Structure formats: C-alpha cells, structure tokens
Amino acid sequence: MLVLALDTATPVVTAGLVDLPGSGPPVPLASRAYDGRKHGELLVPAVRALCAEAGRPLPSVDAIVVGAGPGPFTGLRVGIVTAAALGHALDVPVHGVCSHDGLALTAAGVGEPGAERPQAGPGNLLVVTDARRREVYWAAYDPAARRLTGPTVEPPAALAERLSELAIGTVVGDPAFAGPLGVEITGPGTPSPVGLAGVAAGALRAGRAPAPVEPLYLRRPDAVEPTGRKRVTT
Known part of the structure; x- marks a missing residue:
C-alpha cells in the first residue's frame, strides 16, 4: 500500500x-x-x-x-x-x-533503516513541541511508544514539576525547552x-474508514462572538 x-x-x-x-x-x-x-x-x-x-x-x-x-x-x-x-x-x-x-514512533526508530534512536533512559518517553505563547505541547509514552497521557498544553515550569510523576527517562522534540524543563532533549524534533x-x-x-480529521489546537480560539450590539450613534 x-x-x-x-x-x-x-x-x-x-x-x-x-x-x-x-x-x-x-x-x-x-x-x-x-x-x-x-x-x-x-x-x-x-x-x-x-x-x-x-x-x-x-x-x-x-x-x-x-x-x-x-x-x-x-x-x-x-x-x-x-x-x-x-x-x-x-x-x-x-x-x-x-x-x-x-514523533514518538519516529524516536523509537520504527521502520527507519539505520535510524539513530535516542539514548533511552530508565523510564517513559516525553514528546515536547513549541506551543508558542511561552507554552509547550507535550504527551507522555511508555518505552514502546504507546501514549500514556496527553497531548496537552501548559507552561514549561508546570510540566517540569510533573516529570518525576510521569517517570520520564527520555525527552524528544524541540531542544529549545531543554533549559526551561531542566532536561536533555535528544532525538528527532x-x-x-x-x-x-x-x-x-x-x-x-x-481497511477501516477514517473519521473526519479534527485538528488538535488544544486552545480556545482567540476570536469570540460579540455579546451585544455596538452603538453607531451618540
């Protein structure tokens, strides 16, 4: 196929x-x-x-x-x-x-001849990408790249406090978050x-029929419906 x-x-x-x-x-x-x-x-x-x-x-x-x-x-x-x-x-x-x-499967080197797998830690895998607005998108996976939780969006400081709870051993994704998270970020971005x-x-x-593709924005839209009519006369 x-x-x-x-x-x-x-x-x-x-x-x-x-x-x-x-x-x-x-x-x-x-x-x-x-x-x-x-x-x-x-x-x-x-x-x-x-x-x-x-x-x-x-x-x-x-x-x-x-x-x-x-x-x-x-x-x-x-x-x-x-x-x-x-x-x-x-x-x-x-x-x-x-x-x-x-990205988690990519980090695991699935199907990639000669792919360089990141140095695996003793725990789970964390995927992080840039959400802009000083926030990060993230999801956690077990060592076989099966998703455990997420994806979600929050400030890096909030995620850093959860790393031990999530039993993270390896982090892949955007290397810009290595400093804010206090971890080494390896592998694919x-x-x-x-x-x-x-x-x-x-x-x-x-051969399953796909569901309609729904984008994962993880944020409410900035635009909102007006709550009332504006006066155009004084």
Whole structure:
C-alpha cells in the first residue's frame, strides 16, 4: 500500500511517500523536510517532487495520513486542508493522527533503516513541541511508544514539576525547552513520514474508514462572538 504522509504541526514541515506492507514496519520511499514558514507555497510542489523521486505517480497513492497536531492554527490548517483536497481528488481515504504519536514512533526508530534512536533512559518517553505563547505541547509514552497521557498544553515550569510523576527517562522534540524543563532533549524534533504512517498502520491494513480529521489546537480560539450590539450613534 502506497501512503502519502504529511505533517505541518511543527516549524519543520514533513512530507513523504511510504510503502506499507501487509505486515511489518512501514518502508520509506522518499521524504522532504523544509521550513514551516513556507508550508503554503511548498507543500504541494514537495508532493510532486516526492512522486518523481520515488517513481510513483500521484494517482498511485492508496491512502493519505496527516498529522493533526497539536500545533498552531495556521500550520495545521495548511496540512489538513491539503490532505483533504488530495484525498478528494484521488478518491482515497485520509487518516488524521496525533503528530506527537508519530514523533514518538519516529524516536523509537520504527521502520527507519539505520535510524539513530535516542539514548533511552530508565523510564517513559516525553514528546515536547513549541506551543508558542511561552507554552509547550507535550504527551507522555511508555518505552514502546504507546501514549500514556496527553497531548496537552501548559507552561514549561508546570510540566517540569510533573516529570518525576510521569517517570520520564527520555525527552524528544524541540531542544529549545531543554533549559526551561531542566532536561536533555535528544532525538528527532518532528515526526517522520514512517512514524506518521506507523500510527495509522492498523487502520490502513484493516481497511477501516477514517473519521473526519479534527485538528488538535488544544486552545480556545482567540476570536469570540460579540455579546451585544455596538452603538453607531451618540
């Protein structure tokens, strides 16, 4: 099964083609990673370049997997809308997955030939990404990359107080939070196409119809409905 995997939840946009066999881990065919500030201009051209590199025409894609966050509003919309448009045009299913789940599998080196796995600590795995506004998105996983709690958003200081409670041994994600959290952050900072496809592998192999993709913003919108009419006369 040929899977197109996309993620725009972090400052680095990821796109890739993955071969998902009937059993065993996904196999990477081609991938691209680039500056997330240009996701709107570069995402679709990147998909075309992937197909050319892998020698697989776009209509041969069997399914699309897209990271649904957590992430910033604009970035998530670009990835999810692009995935939905391609899915509609190609008449293939679009599966939304938690981007942190994909990053956790990426950190575990799932299906990545020669992937460098972060030095595992004695406890669980913590994934952290930038939520802006001096906050962090995070989720905790067991050593097999199965999610234990999260994702959620809060200030780094609040998360730092919970590290011992969460029994964290390894932290991956955005290295900018090493200081605020008082920990070493190793491994990948973004989910790989193989990691994203791995999250949806069970549903894809079973042929399950995907649920509508719901972005994980984890915050209430800044815009609110007005509570009353404004006077336009004095």
